[in-house]
Amino acid sequence: MISGLTLNERRWGVAILAVLICIGAAMAAAGADRADPFQVHGFLVMAYSLIVLCVVLRGYDEPGPGRLESYYDDPSKAGIVIAMLWAVFGMFIGDWVAWLLAYPDMTFDAAWSSFGRLRPAHTTGVIFGFGGNALIATSFHVMQRTSRARLPDQFSPWFVLVGYNLFCLLAVSGYFLGITQSKEYAEPEWYADIWLVVVWVTYLLLYLRTLARRKEPHIYVANWYYLAFILVVAILHIVNNLAVPASFGGAKSYSLFSGVQDAMTQWWYGHNAVAFFLTAGFLGMMYYYLPKRAGRPIYSYRMSIIGFWGITFFYMWAGSHHLHYTALPQWVQTLGMTFSVMLLVPSWIAAANALLTLNGAWDKVRDDATLRFMMMAAIFYGLSTFEGSFMAIRSVNALSHYTDWTIGHVHAGAMGWVALITFGSIYAVVPWLWKRERMHSPALVEVHFWLALAGTLIYVFAMWNSGIIQGLMWRTYNDSGTLTYSFLDSMVAMHPYYIARAIGGLLFLIGAIVGCYNIWMTIRRPAGAPAPSDDAPLPANLQPAE
Amino acid sequence: MFGTHYRIERKSVALAVAIMIVASIGGLIEIAPLFTIDDTVESDPKMRVYTPLELAGRNIYIREGCYACHSQMVRTLQDEVERYGPYSLAVESKYDHPMLWGSKRTGPDLARVGGKYSDQWHTAHLRNPRDVVPQSIMPRYGWLSETELRTRHLGDDLRALRAVGVPYSDAMIANASADAVAQASPDDDTAGLVERYGSATQIRTFDGDKRTTSEMDALVAYLQILGKLSDAAHPAPASKE
Numbered sequence: 042m043i044s045g046l047t048l049n050e051r052r053w054g055v056a057i058l059a060v061l062i063c064i065g066a067a068m069a070a071a072g073a074d075r076a077d078p079f080q081v082h083g084f085l086v087m088a089y090s091l092i093v094l095c096v097v098l099r100g101y102d103e104p105g106p107g108r109l110e111s112y113y114d115d116p117s118k119a120g121i122v123i124a125m126l127w128a129v130f131g132m133f134i135g136d137w138v139a140w141l142l143a144y145p146d147m148t149f150d151a152a153w154s155s156f157g158r159l160r161p162a163h164t165t166g167v168i169f170g171f172g173g174n175a176l177i178a179t180s181f182h183v184m185q186r187t188s189r190a191r192l193p194d195q196f197s198p199w200f201v202l203v204g205y206n207l208f209c210l211l212a213v214s215g216y217f218l219g220i221t222q223s224k225e226y227a228e229p230e231w232y233a234d235i236w237l238v239v240v241w242v243t244y245l246l247l248y249l250r251t252l253a254r255r256k257e258p259h260i261y262v263a264n265w266y267y268l269a270f271i272l273v274v275a276i277l278h279i280v281n282n283l284a285v286p287a288s289f290g291g292a293k294s295y296s297l298f299s300g301v302q303d304a305m306t307q308w309w310y311g312h313n314a315v316a317f318f319l320t321a322g323f324l325g326m327m328y329y330y331l332p333k334r335a336g337r338p339i340y341s342y343r344m345s346i347i348g349f350w351g352i353t354f355f356y357m358w359a360g361s362h363h364l365h366y367t368a369l370p371q372w373v374q375t376l377g378m379t380f381s382v383m384l385l386v387p388s389w390i391a392a393a394n395a396l397l398t399l400n401g402a403w404d405k406v407r408d409d410a411t412l413r414f415m416m417m418a419a420i421f422y423g424l425s426t427f428e429g430s431f432m433a434i435r436s437v438n439a440l441s442h443y444t445d446w447t448i449g450h451v452h453a454g455a456m457g458w459v460a461l462i463t464f465g466s467i468y469a470v471v472p473w474l475w476k477r478e479r480m481h482s483p484a485l486v487e488v489h490f491w492l493a494l495a496g497t498l499i500y501v502f503a504m505w506n507s508g509i510i511q512g513l514m515w516r517t518y519n520d521s522g523t524l525t526y527s528f529l530d531s532m533v534a535m536h537p538y539y540i541a542r543a544i545g546g547l548l549f550l551i552g553a554i555v556g557c558y559n560i561w562m563t564i565r566r567p568a569g570a571p572a573p574s575d576d577a578p579l580p581a582n583l584q585p586a587e
Numbered sequence: 588m589f590g591t592h593y594r595i596e597r598k599s600v601a602l603a604v605a606i607m608i609v610a611s612i613g614g615l616i617e618i619a620p621l622f623t624i625d626d627t628v629e630s631d632p633k634m635r636v637y638t639p640l641e642l643a644g645r646n647i648y649i650r651e652g653c654y655a656c657h658s659q660m661v662r663t664l665q666d667e668v669e670r671y672g673p674y675s676l677a678v679e680s681k682y683d684h685p686m687l688w689g690s691k692r693t694g695p696d697l698a699r700v701g702g703k704y705s706d707q708w709h710t711a712h713l714r715n716p717r718d719v720v721p722q723s724i725m726p727r728y729g730w731l732s733e734t735e736l737r738t739r740h741l742g743d744d745l746r747a748l749r750a751v752g753v754p755y756s757d758a759m760i761a762n763a764s765a766d767a768v769a770q771a772s773p774d775d776d777t778a779g780l781v782e783r784y785g786s787a788t789q790i791r792t793f794d795g796d797k798r799t800t801s802e803m804d805a806l807v808a809y810l811q812i813l814g815k816l817s818d819a820a821h822p823a824p825a826s827k828e
Contacts, residue, residue: 272610299686301677305621358617376617
């Protein structure tokens with residue numbers, strides 16, 4: 042895999058890994074002094090760096106000539122495999138916690154396996170492990186093709202990929218150990234956060250350096266989204282994680298903000314992690330792989346522009362809709378609601394642009410499950426953004442907030458949009474990357490599609506039902522003017538829906554495992570005639586349409 | 588308009604700068620004023636800080652991910668006020684770094700749970716929730732009783748909190764570890780603790796086991812103070828459930 046690295050690049054790798062091993066040792070020593078789980082993370086950093094060091098030192102010689110004549114795709118290949126492993130891990134934990142809500146004793150009587158520790162392991166595993174690795178892998182692929190330029194060096198893509206996965210490991214293992222700062226979707230502690238900043242700045246520089254080398258005069262739409270994803274996630278991550286560590290020898294830190302300011306900052310982060318991690322990045326994926334696979338240019342260049350800037354501007358205001366009727370000042374709540382409703386316009390423009398691109402290629406959607414993954418993703422994107430704008434309205438939010446409806450909405454987006462566009466893109470790109478004629482089994486892609494779709498629908502319908510019932514039960518009054526149901530009554534009423542949700546999640550997980558098998562068999566397949574149209578210049582969609 | 592864009596999308600740095608500017612506006616307008624507009628947070632001079640034991644309990648609450656299922660924010664809706672008590676005010680989480688308002692109620696809201704149940708109830712409920720609430724789907728936290736609370740470095744925690752704006756005094760920081768142990772040991776000398784944190788400080792063996800200060804002591808001490816740091820929202824009325 043990394044045999045293409047030059048001697049000099051390997052030396053850089055060895056130097057950085059040596060520094061990391063020293064940092065790990067220092068963490069382990071400081072943590073041991075305080076009997077803090079920080080110590081375990083020190084050992085984890087050391088072990089991870091040592092393993093990577095072994096890989097780097099294997100075959101310490103100059104690569105052969107000719108490596109500069111093709112795009113550098115090894116990090117993309119590794120990233121896709123890692124993303125699928127995280128997918129299975131994250132979805133497994135997710136389904137486990139889903140069963141736990143129906144049968145709370147389906148667990149070990151140990152600290153690490155209680156719901157509160159597994160739940161962030163699920164969210165981080167799928168969002169950052171699966172989603173993040175898929176974004177990094179596909180962005181490397183897309184930026185080279187759309188810029189018609191090779192990556193500027195071979196070291197920094199590996200640094201981004203390997204370093205990012207160290208962050209993911211620190212995050213997920215931390216939850217099992219009880220290390221968390223409790224800010225939803227920003228749970229990792231201060232040292233993991235600092236490390237992510239280092240990785241992310243490298244990622245941004247790599248992106249800008251590749252764009253600087255491009256042989257196309259224009260930056261293609263997919264790259265606008267990837268660039269916005271990298272930049273804005275950096276801003277969000279840094280601001281929301283500002284904190285003072287209790288000690289440099291322990292994991293615990295205290296957020297710089299408190300109470301109402303912290304709540305606003307947290308949901309500004311939380312909602313825009315949805316916007317720029319889970320939407321912008323994946324729209325980048327969609328804007329490249331969907332037209333490629335359909336063999337048609339993007340429907341409208343103007344719609345791309347309006348959609349992009351609308352999403353970039355409006356989304357950043359919408360976070361306060363998570364705080365309706367709370368102690369957050371009313372004026373901020375109202376701004377959040379207003380912009381959330383306006384956000385529907387650019388979101389639907391993006392979804393419509395994708396679906397209209399398929400005009401003239403609907404026969405392919407019927408025959409090709411890979412393209413159908415992407416089409417269904419665009420439909421779910423449109424549906425869940427509509428739902429999001431709807432739920433941001435104060436009076437709707439009064440009912441939906443704190444209930445399972447929110448969970449259903451999130452998963453309509455996470456499973457229906459993020460995961461489906463990722464699976465579609467991966468099925469498209471795997472034969473191109475490994476120079477295979479097609480996926481090992483198109484029939485299994487078909488099976489995966491129907492498992493994923495059925496799983497998503499069961500999940501989302503179960504949560505819509507349970508959430509709305511829950512919200513209604515909490516606010517039902519009887520004739521004498523007192524509350525009809527106790528909180529426990531509403532919990533008991535959720536039981537059948539929690540079972541349905543866990544079954545839906547199980548179908549989705551099985552689909553992902555089928556996908557892993559199919560990808561693995563494709564990689565192992567003897568190289569045949571490579572799939573057409575990979576590195577050939579793009580049709581009209583590379584250039585603006587007008 | 589599209590002509591301008593035609594030029595911007597040829598320059599990667601211009602595009603990056605434009606994205607940063609456009610994306611920053613919303614956050615600046617919504618977040619920055621919250622720090623400067625005075626009536627964003629009500630004033631309550633009697634608002635008190637967490638004792639070291641309560642703070643340790645809060646950190647256990649965070650560590651175990653309790654925030655994932657229990658909100659700490661009573662909204663201004665009639666059914667919530669009737670079910671949980673007076674709606675939450677901003678001042679009540681003024682010293683919460685970070686806040687724990689939460690986003691989901693798989694279990695009930697805890698903003699005003701302090702004083703609602705006895706220590707024995709909390710301890711039994713945490714050991715096995717189904718012993719006291721047969722329908723509960725909460726995990727068991729039995730190991731908290733067996734785990735001794737690590738109090739040695741609590742002074743560092745208080746110092747970090749002072750750095751971010753919580754008014755802990757030098758004496759509070761210096762005595763943090765001793766105060767944490769004293770609060771769960773009513774037989775010890777607790778005069779210093781009362782002097783530093785006030786006469787309303789709850790001093791008792793929270794988990795019913797006098798021998799050690801356990802993590803259970805800390806967590807129950809924290810749960811019993813929820814909603815009681817400030818009277819600004821009126822004292823919580825008796826349970827309606």
